[in-house]
Amino acid sequence: MVKKLSRRYFLLTAESAIASIIFTSCTSTQNSPTSQLISQSYKAVPLKVGSRNTTTEDVLKFIQKEIAPSQGFNFQIVTIADSVKINDALKSGEIDANFFQHEPFMRQAAKRLNANFVMLNRSYTTKTGLYSKRLKIKSLNEIPIGATIAISNDDSNQDRALKFLKHIDLINLKDKSAEYYSVKDIIKHSKNLQIKELDNYAIVRALDDLDLAVTSASFLVQAKISLNPIVLDEIGMANKNYAVGLTTVQSKVNDPNIQKLNQLVVDPKLKDYINNYFKGTIAPVF
Incomplete structure (x- = not known):
């Protein structure tokens, strides 16, 4: 009887020790700097940027694949094929920014929605x-x-x-x-x-x-x-107000990710891409 109790005590003690080790290991892992970074990365939500058409999407994809990674930056492209709904989505917070419009069009949308839209860097003009x-x-x-x-x-x-x-x-x-x-x-x-x-x-x-x-x-x-063209609108194309730019809401202007993307829409690599790929249909303004 004594032997059985001792054996049982030994088994319980061993099991408790193992459980203690596992618990300590898990606790240590959860509280380690590495685990905290992993946890934060799972919580990170990429910047959502609205695109209206093929041209703006091509430009954003080039930035996303060829420029942003070197900056340690990523964003999500959200295609909204409607010039009205894409600004509605910006006002409602479904997207953080959009990239498809010039400033007069943005002002018109802001007035309709009673929204505080802000035009940041202008990237290119359409011919x-x-x-x-x-x-x-x-x-x-x-x-x-x-x-x-x-x-x-x-x-x-x-x-x-x-x-x-x-x-x-x-x-x-x-x-x-x-x-x-x-x-x-x-x-x-x-x-x-x-x-x-x-x-x-x-x-x-x-x-x-x-x-x-x-x-x-x-x-x-x-x-x-x-x-x-029979004739081009040279005056309109020279007016930077008609250039496509990055648009966001006033409350997000100073968001670090918005500011990162704001610099990438005027990156020298993008200028080369526009000049070489679009062959004169659009032109950089920076």
């Missing part, structure tokens, strides 16, 4: 101009009277298109009374153009049914359409 798929013409003099022409239906891009058409003497505009020109501001002109207001992406899809369109080369490339 915008007057195009025709249906008319085989090369000069403004060849444009027929009463020709149909599509322009953007959003306020900021419509304003830009109308200023451009006035500059090349295809329309006349009355004195502006609001922030943006609209089709309501067009007054009599000898060309008597028939204006069609369309979404930017709908414009390139409707080219077969239009005489003319004011659009950007990047939209044409995305639609796999190869056209030379």
Whole structure:
């Protein structure tokens, strides 16, 4: 009987010792600096950056794969194929920043949403101009009277298109009374153009049914359409306010990850990539 008790005591003692070792080991591991770093890495959430179209996504992917790793930085690209919803997502916090728009468009969205959006570094401008798929013409003099022409239906891009058409003497505009020109501001002109207001992406899809369109080369490339412009909007392209930039909300401007990405959208490697890959459809502004 004594022997059995001793054996049982020995087994219990051994089991307790083993359990103590395991507990001590686990406790030590959990409290070690390495384990804390691992725990923190699991909790880390990458910056979420909204992209609207193929061009902006290509630019962001290049940054993500070719530049960010050398900076020890990572971010997530969230594709939102809608110019309205992508700013809605920024306001609601679904994304931390977006990269697709110019400042006038951003201001328009901020006003609609009562949001405090901030434009940070501008990266590139899209080459915008007057195009025709249906008319085989090369000069403004060849444009027929009463020709149909599509322009953007959003306020900021419509304003830009109308200023451009006035500059090349295809329309006349009355004195502006609001922030943006609209089709309501067009007054009599000898060309008597028939204006069609369309979404930017709908414009390139409707080219077969239009005489003319004011659009950007990047939209044409995305639609796999190869056209030379009748004339480019040189004034608009020289205006840095129309350059695509990184946008976030005021409360996140000083976030270290936002600031890291803000530097990468103007990185010299990106400039080389834009010049070599996009072949003149977009141009760096930094």
